[in-house]
Amino acid sequence: MSTKAKMIVDKDFTIGEVDKRIYGSFIEHLGRAVYGGIYEPEHPEADEQGFRSDVIELVKGLDVPIVRYPGGNFVSGYNWEDGVGPLAQRPRRLELAWRTIEPNLFGFNEFIDWCRKTGTEAMMAVNLGTRGPEEARQLLEYSNHPSGTYWSDLRIQHGYKQPHNIKTWCLGNEMDGPWQIGAKTATEYGRIAAETAKVMKWVDSTIELVACGSSSIGMPTFPEWESTVLDLSYNEVDYISLHTYYGNRDSDTPNFLAQSMGMDSFIHTVIATCDYIQAKKRSKKKINLSFDEWNVWYHSNEADSKIDPWSIAPPQLEDIYNHEDALLVGSMLISMLKRADRVKMACIAQLVNVIAPIMTANGGAAWKQTIYFPYMHTSIFGRGTALVPLVTSPKYDSKDFTDVPYLDAIAVLSENQEEVTVFAVNRHLSETLPFEIDLRSFGSCRIIEHIVLEHDDLKAANTIDVPDRVTPHTGGNAAADGSKVEALLGEASWNVIRLKLV
Structure with a gap:
């Protein structure tokens, strides 16, 4: 390509601090995310609690700071009490x-134990579909209150003397969706969210709460839903969610690679x-964003339509990701970093087997999908301060977008202010892109490394038989002067171009 792309970054022009929780993920009782994913007692690499140690190591490699649980659509019909206490007494539902069929062999406390083993924090969702404020505040009391009450003492009876101290809670899931158990209008949801938030913060004033935003930008009620919900709950909640x-x-x-512009x-x-609701209420409080479901999802749609109902942990939503999917995932991460001042949490959906960066075989191996790599790179190297990217680039038009830049890029100054890392996607399918x-x-800098994920086949994917077909290398050609x-x-x-400031 003859036209050069260029990005100027200046240390005095910052977007904001990157909240590490932007690199979060999601585990739902869906498909093999739990059973056969993070939990498989019969697996040869299962630990004493039935957690797959090979999966734990892959999760640690991503340095996941927070994981949303237990849903997702699942949470809107879930009784959390079914998943605590002796296994023999837990019901199948x-x-x-x-x-x-949910066997409830893995529940709330098991999830907290798994989080501790992987070095992550929990983002708990409460059921506002079939349940409400009372059950939500009971779960919070069970989780966070030290002792001396029915629910906190029940936790102690279950073997957990110290409170779990979970600080981030989601008030339901996709409550605008007709597919959701207990779906609500914006007014109905806004009221129950406000009342649930109120009593939960009376139990523990240190928690942060996420209200449900629209299930997607394509919902007919978007963005009126957000406006109504926040109008009713603004003083009680801290974040609003986005899903795409x-x-x-x-x-x-x-056109696919341009979708991050829609994001x-x-x-x-x-x-x-x-900000409109903030202005309307004359409030000093600012609501931030939790992009707590995002990913590529379409490969498994046909297979999912053929699954027989009422089995335990069938293979659902098992997208096998290819190289072009990894490119879009990289651009989606760049999109969130471009608004790091307001996007403070995000969860790639999901973590294992279900539209996930990690895949497993029951009783067998675990491996990294193509999307594992941009997620890993940004999580490890994208912590610090996001810098305003002044980008010039040649552009193209696609079916749904005009003026799509071939270069998609962002720079992050490290927390110790000794490195700048540039994340960049070349969207051109047939030409290299000169980049300055x-x-x-x-001042001066030197190249630490230039990591590249590339493949001559956009549809190439990693599989159990060939787990390393698409992997990054450090042979990039970046040079500093x-x-x-x-x-x-x-x-x-x-x-990923990592630069040492000298």
Whole structure:
């Protein structure tokens, strides 16, 4: 490509601090996310609690800071009490959201134990579909109150003397969706969210609460839903959620790779709605965003439609991700970093087997999907301060978008302010992209490494038989000269350029 792309970053022009929780994930009682994913007592690598140690190691490799649980659609019909106490006394239930049998062998306390073993925190969701404020505050009391009450003493009776001290809670899930058990209008949900939030903060004033936003930007009530819900619950909640999934169903890769521009628009509209309600209420409080479901999801749709109901942990939503999916996941992460001032939490959905970066075989191996790598790179190297990216790039038009830049990029100054990491996607499918980074205010720098994820087949995927077909390498060509960095980005590539400030 003859036209060069360029990005200028300046240490004095910052977007905001990156909250590490932007690199969170999600585990739902859906498909093999739990049973056969993180929990498989009969597996040869299961620990004493039945947790797969091979999966734990892969999760640790991502440095996941927070994991949302137990749903998702599942939570709107879930009785949390079914999943605590002696295993022999736990009931089997019809699980209506995904039409399976839930054996309740893995529940609340097991999840907290798993979080501790993986070094992550819990983001708990409460059921506001079939239940309400009373059951939510009881779960919080069970979790966080030290002792001396019925629910806190029940936790102690179950073997957990110290409170779990979970600080982040979701007030239901996708309550605007007609597919949701107990779906509600914006007014109905806004009222129950406010009342639930009120009593939960009376139990523990230190918690943070996430209200349900629209299930997607395509909902007919978006963004009126956000406006109404926040109008009713603004003083009680701290975040509002966003959910989005993208797919390349029409085999139109240029349009598929431009979908992150739709994500940008989604984020900007929700921020504007939050700020409108803030202005309306003359409030000093600012509501931030929790993008607690996001990913590529479409590969498994046909297979999922053929699953027989009422089995335990069938293989559902098991998308096998290819190289182009990894490119879009990288751009979606860049989109959230571009609004790090307001997007403070996010959860790639999900973590294991179900539209996930990690796959397993029951009784067998675990491996990394293509999307594991951009997620891992941003989680490890994308902590610190997001810098305003002044980008110039050649552009193209696609079916749904105009002026799509071939270069999608962001830079993050490390927490110790000794490194700048640039994350960049070249969306061009057949040409390399000359790329210049201007660090004029930082002084000189040197290249630590230039990591590249690329493949000559956009549909190439990692499988149990060939788990390393698509993997990153450190043979990128970035070169530094003072405060200027030059690189030639490969066609259809994800790039991580790490720079040491000197």
